Amino acid sequence: MNMNESFYVSDDRNEETIEIAKEIMQSGTKDMDALHVACAVLASCDFFITTDDRLLKYQSPKIQIVTPGEFIRRWEVQDNG
Secondary structure (H helix, E strand, C coil): CCCCCCCCCCHHHHHHHHHHHHHHHCCCCCHHHHHHHHHHHHCCCCEEECCCHHHHCCCECCEEEECHHHHHHHHHHHHHC
16 A cells, blocks of 8 residues: 655645644744645645754644654554554
8 A cells, every 4th residue: 555645735725725824823833834734734644744843833633743753753653563
């Protein structure tokens, strides 16, 4: 099973993306970072990988924001089931 996918967030989803980003920015996340996470949410990503401390503070049931190291640890646990 291939767990990798590609998803394009097109212009017709601008309003939805901006609304999600506004919600994310309430946590102190900068606007461009919030837009990146909003696109990942719209793409139904499970993880958003970053080293940005401010962004790592944002918590949501819609997406898991983790460091590269944390992602690898979780991936290894999942693989070793």
